[in-house]
């Protein structure tokens with residue numbers, strides 16, 4: 001898709017991968033609507049991007065609520081006269097498979113999975129009607145293989161991969177001008193390990209589980225040694241321009257994860273784990 005003169009809507013646009021992608025797409029001539037649940041961070045992101053010359057508006061949006069995501073589409077149409085790309089990117093980290101309270105599971109599922117569902121429902125009918133558009137959804141390398149200590153997160157990211165593959169096939173049959181990509185990065189230097197800042201207050205209870213606390217510590221270190229979000233933004237922009245489904249910023253990791261699952265399915269040994277290796281491209 002030609003980016004120049006088109007409009008992109010980005011959820012989780014106030015930080016990390018969303019903000020870096022906003023900057024990258026603005027440099028390619030796209031107008032932007034940024035949605036984020038964190039009002040002060042959103043305000044400052046919009047101010048920074050405007051100072052750099054971007055045509056951008058921000059809307060406070062909680063992707064757990066469908067109406068908030070629909071409002072992003074309406075803002076794109078009202079402010080810029082169109083919507084051509086939706087980047088369903090807002091996401092939060094979650095806890096281990098055993099021991100995460102139901103409220104934490106609900107929060108992670110509502111943001112990471114329902115948020116993407118809302119983006120698809122709000123934008124795809126519009127793209128189909130106009131005969132063009134591109135949906136990019138952020139999954140993770142943790143959506144390609146299970147990771148210890150990250151069961152809730154992995155469950156939602158596998159779901160985003162499955163949803164995106166299904167959407168790809170549906171649109172190929174029904175609306176060939178509308179494209180789909182799924183972003184599956186390894187670790188990226190962002191604020192994802194501080195996701196609890198956006199957690200409902202009643203769920204913010206420090207864990208007493210030593211395994212969960214250890215997994216959290218390793219995740220912090222791995223994120224801190226991850227790649228720059230600008231690299232992810234470049235990969236997203238290339239995938240949209242080239243209409244590529246898989247966006248694998250850590251290609252060796254993604255392929256190794258998938259190949260070792262395949263070997264495991266064929267009767268080989270289960271994959272071993274070195275979380276810090278996931279920070280390397």
Ligand SMILES: NC(=O)c1ccc[n+]([C@@H]2O[C@H](COP(=O)([O-])OP(=O)(O)OC[C@H]3O[C@@H](n4cnc5c(N)ncnc54)[C@H](O)[C@@H]3O)[C@@H](O)[C@H]2O)c1
Nearest residue numbers: 012015016017036037062063090091140187188190191192
């Ligand atoms: N950083 C990594 O290592 C990594 C790796 C793989 C995938 N991801 C995924 O990348 C995406 C972006 O995360 P990031 O790494 O840039 O982290 P980040 O915390 O820097 O940015 C996430 C943004 O999402 C926003 N957000 C959180 N809950 C929201 C909600 N309910 N509604 C709207 N906005 C909300 C946050 O306020 C924040 O601005 C997430 O989906 C994450 O799961 C990150």
